[in-house]
Amino acid sequence: MSQFSQQIVAWQQSHGRHHLPWQNTRDPYRVWLSEIMLQQTQVTTVLGYYERFLQHFPTVADLAAGSDEEVMALWSGLGYYSRARNLHRCAQEVMSRFGGAFPRTVEELASLPGIGRSTASAIASFCFAARAAILDANVKRVLTRALGFSDDLASSAAEKKLWALAEDLLPTTDLSTAMPRYTQGMMDLGAAICTPKKPSCLLCPVHGSCAARREGAPERYPVKTKKLKRSSASWWLLWAERADGAIWLEKRPPKGIWASLYCLPVYETEAQLRQAAQECGGTAPEPLAPFLHVLTHKDLHLHPERIRAENPPLPAAAGGWYRPEQLSALGLPAPVRNLLQG
DNA sequence: CTCCAGGACA
C-alpha cells in the first residue's frame, strides 16, 4: 500500500475521531443520513439533529412512509432544505427500486436523489469497504496541499484531475478495514489538522511529504478563483395574530427560497403587505425591527409587520392558524422561527 | 458587526 494511505490509516486509528454517533456502524441508513446532514453543515450542528431524526425514523422504511411535514419539521433549522426533500425521495426510491436495502455500488448509490459522487463514495467505503474516493471540501484541501496541486479548482478539468489523483492514492490492500479508516481519516484530517487557516502541520501524519508545507505557505491551497456576487432583496413579512394567540402561516412553493417550508406571508413591497392587512380586516400594521438574513447568493432584508386579525390574509398558498406550542412541529426557516419564538 | 465554510442539482 502507498506510503500516503498507510499514514492516513495509521493516524486515523490513533488520532482520528471514533465516537461520533454515526461511526462504529456499517448500517447504510445511518451512514447515509449522517452524510446528507453533514453536506454543507458542521459536525457540531448535525449532532443535535441526527439522534432526533433517528428516533422518529429508525429505519429507511419508516422514513419512506413518513409525511413531508414530519421530515421538514425534523430538518427545520438545518438549512439547504432541498436536502430534506431529496432525503425523503431517496428513502422512497430505496424501498421501491431496491427492496428496502441500499445498493452497494457507487454508481447505483449516486443514481439516488441527493447522493452525488462524493457522498456515494463515502457510503460505499464506510459500509461496503468499496475502493472509492471522496472529494469534499476538506479532502480537496488535504490533497491539493499534500500534492502541491495548484490548478484552479474553478475549472472542471482541474476538478477531474484531482478526482483521478484522489483515486490513485486510495489504499490497495486490506480494504475491508483500510477503506473505512482511510475515508474517515481524510475527513478528520481536513476538519482538525489541515484547516483552511493556520493548519497544524506539526501534527499532520503526512507533513514530511507535503508539498505545500515544503513551499512554506499551505494556506495558498486550494486555488480557486470562483467569486460569487451577492444580490440583495427586501421581503415584508405579515405577522397576523388572532385574539387567541394563533399565527397565520403559509406553505411556501416547492421551488426557491425556503421551498416547502411554513412561513409568514411574504410580500415584495410594504404597500402589498398593507393592502393584504386591510383586506382581511386586520388592525393597522405595526412595523417590527427589520433584520438581515444572508444566503449564499442573496442578502435578504426582512421587514416584519404585526397585525391583529381574526381572518387570514388572502392566502397565496395553503395555510393555517398555528398556536405557539405547535411551531416546534412545523418546518420553519431559522429566521422565521427566531422571529416568532425569540 | 463582517467574513467564511461547506455538495448537489437544474
Add this chain to the structure above:
DNA sequence: TGTCCTGGAG
C-alpha cells in the same frame, strides 16, 4: 452556471 441556508470565528 446559478441556486439553495446556517452557525461559528474573528
